Each structure stands twice: as structure tokens, then as C-alpha cells.
Amino acid sequence: MGSIQRVQDDARARWTAACGPWTARVAEHVDQVLSGDALMPEIARYQLASGGKRLRALIPVLLAERLAGEGESALPLGVALELLHNGTLVHDDLQDGDTVRRGLPSVWTAWDPAQAINSGSWLFFRALKLAHEHPKAAVIVPYILDAMIAIVSGQAQEFQLQQPVDASDHIPASLANWHAMADGKTAALFGVAARCGALVANADHDDAASFGRNLGLMFQIQDDLLDLVGNKGRNARATDLCEGKISYPVAWALSEAPAGPDVETIRRVVTTPRAETTDDQVSEGLAALEATGAIAETARAVAEYGRTLSSHPLCDKLPGLVAAVLAPVRHVLP
Amino acid sequence: MGSIQRVQDDARARWTAACGPWTARVAEHVDQVLSGDALMPEIARYQLASGGKRLRALIPVLLAERLAGEGESALPLGVALELLHNGTLVHDDLQDGDTVRRGLPSVWTAWDPAQAINSGSWLFFRALKLAHEHPKAAVIVPYILDAMIAIVSGQAQEFQLQQPVDASDHIPASLANWHAMADGKTAALFGVAARCGALVANADHDDAASFGRNLGLMFQIQDDLLDLVGNKGRNARATDLCEGKISYPVAWALSEAPAGPDVETIRRVVTTPRAETTDDQVSEGLAALEATGAIAETARAVAEYGRTLSSHPLCDKLPGLVAAVLAPVRHVLP
Numbered sequence: 001m002g003s004i005q006r007v008q009d010d011a012r013a014r015w016t017a018a019c020g021p022w023t024a025r026v027a028e029h030v031d032q033v034l035s036g037d038a039l040m041p042e043i044a045r046y047q048l049a050s051g052g053k054r055l056r057a058l059i060p061v062l063l064a065e066r067l068a069g070e071g072e073s074a075l076p077l078g079v080a081l082e083l084l085h086n087g088t089l090v091h092d093d094l095q096d097g098d099t100v101r102r103g104l105p106s107v108w109t110a111w112d113p114a115q116a117i118n119s120g121s122w123l124f125f126r127a128l129k130l131a132h133e134h135p136k137a138a139v140i141v142p143y144i145l146d147a148m149i150a151i152v153s154g155q156a157q158e159f160q161l162q163q164p165v166d167a168s169d170h171i172p173a174s175l176a177n178w179h180a181m182a183d184g185k186t187a188a189l190f191g192v193a194a195r196c197g198a199l200v201a202n203a204d205h206d207d208a209a210s211f212g213r214n215l216g217l218m219f220q221i222q223d224d225l226l227d228l229v230g231n232k233g234r235n236a237r238a239t240d241l242c243e244g245k246i247s248y249p250v251a252w253a254l255s256e257a258p259a260g261p262d263v264e265t266i267r268r269v270v271t272t273p274r275a276e277t278t279d280d281q282v283s284e285g286l287a288a289l290e291a292t293g294a295i296a297e298t299a300r301a302v303a304e305y306g307r308t309l310s311s312h313p314l315c316d317k318l319p320g321l322v323a324a325v326l327a328p329v330r331h332v333l334p
Numbered sequence: 335m336g337s338i339q340r341v342q343d344d345a346r347a348r349w350t351a352a353c354g355p356w357t358a359r360v361a362e363h364v365d366q367v368l369s370g371d372a373l374m375p376e377i378a379r380y381q382l383a384s385g386g387k388r389l390r391a392l393i394p395v396l397l398a399e400r401l402a403g404e405g406e407s408a409l410p411l412g413v414a415l416e417l418l419h420n421g422t423l424v425h426d427d428l429q430d431g432d433t434v435r436r437g438l439p440s441v442w443t444a445w446d447p448a449q450a451i452n453s454g455s456w457l458f459f460r461a462l463k464l465a466h467e468h469p470k471a472a473v474i475v476p477y478i479l480d481a482m483i484a485i486v487s488g489q490a491q492e493f494q495l496q497q498p499v500d501a502s503d504h505i506p507a508s509l510a511n512w513h514a515m516a517d518g519k520t521a522a523l524f525g526v527a528a529r530c531g532a533l534v535a536n537a538d539h540d541d542a543a544s545f546g547r548n549l550g551l552m553f554q555i556q557d558d559l560l561d562l563v564g565n566k567g568r569n570a571r572a573t574d575l576c577e578g579k580i581s582y583p584v585a586w587a588l589s590e591a592p593a594g595p596d597v598e599t600i601r602r603v604v605t606t607p608r609a610e611t612t613d614d615q616v617s618e619g620l621a622a623l624e625a626t627g628a629i630a631e632t633a634r635a636v637a638e639y640g641r642t643l644s645s646h647p648l649c650d651k652l653p654g655l656v657a658a659v660l661a662p663v664r665h666v667l668p
């Protein structure tokens with residue numbers, strides 16, 4: 001594990017160095033936008049203080065800076081995207097019943113569900129107001145709104161994938177449906193983050209958006225894999241599996257693996273209500289995912305995204321990012 | 335009651351006649367924007383089909399039409415505001431635990447809380463995308479975003495007003511705090527509705543916004559009064575009182591009425607959890623509100639807003655609207 005830890009640390013150090021002063025500039029700008037005594041900015045500050053890598057802010061800033069020396073102009077857009085992302089997290093934690101985020105009580109637990117709904121929405125509107133102040137708002141904001149429509153639709157699809165087969169809004173677990181869901185839920189915001197950077201720099205923003213979307217998909221598959229092979233900081237193993245989420249490996253196993261007892265075990269774990277899922281069931285589910293080859297297939301997919309992204313010209317503008325995203329699952333990649 | 339019914343019907347008939355073909359145009363435009371097979375537009379159509387007077391759509395359209403013959407240009411903005419309003423209603427019903435809206439299961443009951451959160455947010459972003467397509471979006475959308483920030487902040491304040499006095503985010507029940515809350519929760523969207531109409535018509539939009547805000551405040555006080563003296567269609571009496579809402583009459587009684595057993599009765603009813611509030615308690619609360627003069631004071635306030643609005647030049651552009659809003663409480667007005 002020593003050398004894997006070193007590889008992870010190296011990747012993160014490269015990315016941190018690449019971000020340079022921008023990490024602090026993002027933090028300052030976030031503080032400035034979220035100032036105020038009222039409850040809504042107070043909850044927003046609490047949510048933002050829970051941490052996070054600020055990727056949705058740093059990607060546009062670094063791209064704009066390295067493409068055209070326009071990092072400062074991209075900063076408010078990056079912060080707007082980060083606030084939008086955090087708005088979705090506040091709502092997510094409530095929707096998923098997650099009581100803890102990065103070691104602290106989630107907003108709906110620290111306050112209550114009603115204020116969590118309000119503060120997620122407040123973050124949305126405050127962020128859009130900020131984006132609107134940008135000189136290129138007329139071009140950029142519609143892309144941001146498209147991304148937000150896609151995110152919410154993706155979140156809706158995520159729950160539909162978990163619905164019983166006889167529910168009218170059930171969506172079957174397939175890789176295609178997983179991709180449609182993740183393309184909305186996760187990739188859309190990475191796509192518009194990269195687009196914002198390129199737009200501010202007057203570069204090809206459709207190409208940047210495509211790069212960002214693939215980065216988002218890699219990020220999501222990595223996150224799904226990490227849930228099975230790592231610890232995401234919720235002091236829990238295989239949280240997604242317990243919640244019955246149709247993650248990439250689960251979607252692969254249920255739609256691509258040969259029918260048999262392993263697939264049935266996986267289906268049983270994801271359809272058992274969270275509160276009734278035992279540790280033994282989780283262990284059986286993990287073993288079944290391993291046995292069907294779903295974990296290896298997921299590792300293969302994330303590595304392939306990594307290779308594709310690394311060959312894109314924009315990758316050099318974000319040094320260490322792909323490696324840093326892959327670092328937590330590096331030990332299981334082919 | 336026969337003559338009161340006639341007065342109500344007359345006011346509504348005048349307003350309906352004033353709306354002319356625009357009511358149908360709003361419905362058509364809503365259907366067009368909410369087309370699609372996915373779950374989010376499906377839920378949005380369900381929510382919009384629950385009814386409503388479409389005031390947030392009709393006000394900008396009628397103002398633009400009567401000020402400058404620009405009704406058609408204001409139509410997408412009006413529809414956007416109506417969708418935003420309905421997004422807040424979807425979230426509201428979940429926040430308040432209201433299982434029924436206008437005789438039908440509310441969205442969170444018909445689907446589930448997670449999809450209610452998603453569909454409210456989807457309505458927000460879809461509406462803003464629509465507003466963004468307007469030629470004057472660069473000027474108008476920031477006002478809409480300000481209104482949405484105010485609405486969410488007002489909703490937050492509404493819950494804060496209900497918090498126990500020892501809670502850190504408690505706001506004391508006072509008329510000033512009620513006004514700050516209602517100015518956000520309800521008046522902001524009426525304000526921006528009137529502003530949109532005037533902006534499209536190149537008229538004085540600050541004046542229009544002020545008119546709209548007062549209309550919104552009258553609307554909210556009327557709604558608070560109606561909860562006590564009418565039937566809002568939820569097959570329940572004094573729903574707000576049961577929920578412990580700090581409505582205008584309650585805020586007045588708790589802050590302006592002389593201390594005594596009536597005020598204590600009101601305080602007890604609004605601090606008792608909804609599930610534990612008995613019919614007898616509701617009757618006692620209503621009697622105490624009557625005895626303190628809070629109901630008469632509320633009727634006086636709503637009538638005063640009505641008079642102020644009626645003397646504003648824009649009132650003539652919305653014939654019958656003020657009377658139609660007041661119609662359901664007409665029988666108790668001074």
C-alpha cells in the first residue's frame with residue numbers, strides 16, 4: 001500500500017500545484033458571495049464549509065487561465081457552478097436520507113428537511129444571479145440552465161432505476177440507462193464547467209464541453225467503484241449498494257453478466273430496503289459483483305475514460321487532474 | 335349569502351372577461367413548454383393541471399397588452415413565472431406535509447418526496463430557460479432571480495417564525511417580521527410579474543413592481559383571512575392555524591393585542607404540533623382570534639390594501655382583479 005499511497009499523493013500534489021493560488025481565490029469568492037446574517041446564507045456557508053475539491057470552480061478557472069490568461073474572469077462562473085453543485089448536494093442528502101456529509105451532520109439533519117429544501121433552492125438562485133453578472137451571461141447562462149435541467153432529470157432517473165419493475169415510472173437497469181442518468185446527474189455540470197472556461201477564453205467550447213462530460217463520466221464511474229473498493233468518508237462500506245443505487249457495476253452486472261445466482265444475489269441486495277440490508281448481504285453482494293466480473297469491468301471502463309481524456313489537448317491544461325480523480329481507485333485499475 | 339355569492343361571481347366574471355383569450359393562450363403555452371415523455375415534464379403537467387388562477391402569468395400579459403399591445407411578447411415570461419410559482423408549490427406541499435392540493439394528491443404523495451424535490455427544481459430551471467429566450471432576458475432575468483431568492487428566503491422565514499423561542503434560528507412573531515416574510519414568500523413574485531408586463535411595454539417598471547408587491551401582500555393577507563373565515567378547498571378549516579403558521583392575524587394577535595388568556599390560547603394552538611391539534615383547540619383558537627380583534631384587524635388591512643391598489647393607475651389595466659381576489663372574503667370586509 002505504501003507505493004499506492006505515494007502515487008495518490010503525487011497525483012494530488014501535481015493537481016494542487018497546478019491550481020496554485022486559485023484554490024484560495026475560489027474560497028475567498030465563495031465567502032464573499034455567501035456573506036450575510038440571514039439563515040439562508042448561514043446554511044449555505046455551513047454546506048460549503050463541509051469541504052469538497054471545488055472541481056466545478058477550478059476547472060473553468062484553470063482552463064480560462066491556461067488558454068487565455070482569463071482565470072479571474074472565469075472565477076465568478078466557477079463559483080456559481082460550485083454553489084449550484086452544493087445546492088444539489090443539500091437536496092441529495094435529504095433525498096437519500098444521508099445524515100452525514102464528510103463527517104458533519106448533513107443540512108437536513110443539522111436544521112430540518114424544510115430548510116434543506118429551501119437552502120438548496122437558495123443556492124441555485126443565488127448562483128444563477130452570480131452567473132448573470134458575467135459579461136458573457138447571455139451566452140453562458142442558458143448552457144448552465146441546460147446543465148441544471150439535465151442534472152435534475154438525471155437525479156430523477158437515478159430514483160426511477162431503483163423503482164420496482166412493476167412501478168409505472170420504473171426504468172430498467174442497463175448500461176445505456178446508467179449512461180443517460182450519469183450524463184445528466186454528474187457529467188452535465190463538468191461539461192458546462194469546461195465550457196465556461198473555454199467560452200471565457202474564446203476557445204472551442206463545444207469541444208471543451210465534450211471533454212468535461214467525459215471527465216464527469218469518469219468521475220462518476222470512479223465514485224461508483226470507490227464505493228465498493230474504498231472508503232468515501234461516511235464510515236460505511238458500499239453505501240450505494242445498501243441504498244439500492246444502480247451504480248455502474250450494478251447496471252453492468254444486471255444487464256451484461258450471464259444470468260445466474262450471482263446476478264440474483266446482486267438484484268436481491270439492491271431491491272432490499274436500506275434499513276433491512278444486513279452486513280452479510282452487503283458482503284454477499286460485493287462477492288457477487290466480484291464474481292460476475294462487474295468490478296473488473298468497472299475498473300476497465302474508468303481506466304479507458306482516463307486514457308481517452310489523457311489524449312485530449314485540454315488535459316494538459318489541468319495537470320494531474322485525471323490522475324488525482326483516479327488516485328483513490330488506482331490500486332484496482334488494470 | 336345569495337347577494338355575497340353574486341358579488342363574488344360578478345368580480346370573477348369581470349376578471350375572466352378582462353383576461354379574454356389570454357387564459358387559453360397561457361394554457362396552450364404551458365402545454366407546449368411541458369411536453370415530453372420523461373418523468374419531470376410528466377410531473378410538471380400533473381402539478382399544473384391541479385388548477386390555479388394563473389395570476390402570475392396573466393398579470394404580465396394583461397399589463398403588457400393594455401399598456402402597449404405587447405401581450406404575446408409577455409406570454410413566455412408570464413408562463414415562466416407561473417412555472418416558477420408551481421415549483422415552489424410542489425416544494426411547499428412537501429415541506430408542509432400537505433397531502434392534497436385542490437382535491438388531488440399533492441406531487442410528493444402521488445410520487446414520493448425525492449421526486450417532488452426534483453420536479454420542483456426542474457420547474458425552476460425549465461422556467462428560467464424559457465425566460466432566457468426572451469429578447470429582454472438580460473434585463474428581466476436578474477429581477478426574476480432576485481424574486482426567487484426573496485421567495486425562498488421568505489419561505490425560510492416562515493418556518494423560522496414557527497420555531498420555538500429557544501431555537502437559535504427563531505424569529506419573533508411580529509407584524510414587521512410577518513411583512514418581511516410575506517414580502518418575500520408571496521409579494522416578490524407578484525412584483526416581478528407586474529414588472530415584466532411593464533418592462534415588455536417599455537413602461538415604468540419600478541412603479542409596476544411596487545404595485546405588484548402590494549397586490550401580493552393583499553393576496554397573502556386575504557389568503558390568511560380566508561383560512562379562518564372560508565374554505566380553501568382542502569376540506570379542512572383553519573389549516574394554517576393547525577400547522578402553527580404565523581399568519582397575519584396570528585402575528586397581529588401575538589404582537590399587537592393586549593396580553594391575556596386569548597393571546598395565550600392563540601399561542602398554545604400555534605405551538606401545538608399539527609397532529610396533536612384537536613378540533614376543540616382549533617375552535618378555541620378561532621374564538622380567541624375573533625375576541626382579540628385580530629380577524630377584524632386583518633379584514634381592515636386587506637380592505638385598505640384593496641383601496642390603495644384601486645387608486646393606482648395600473649389597476650384599470652387589470653379590471654376586476656382586486657375585486658376577484660377579495661371576493662372570497664368579501665363577506666367579512668368592513
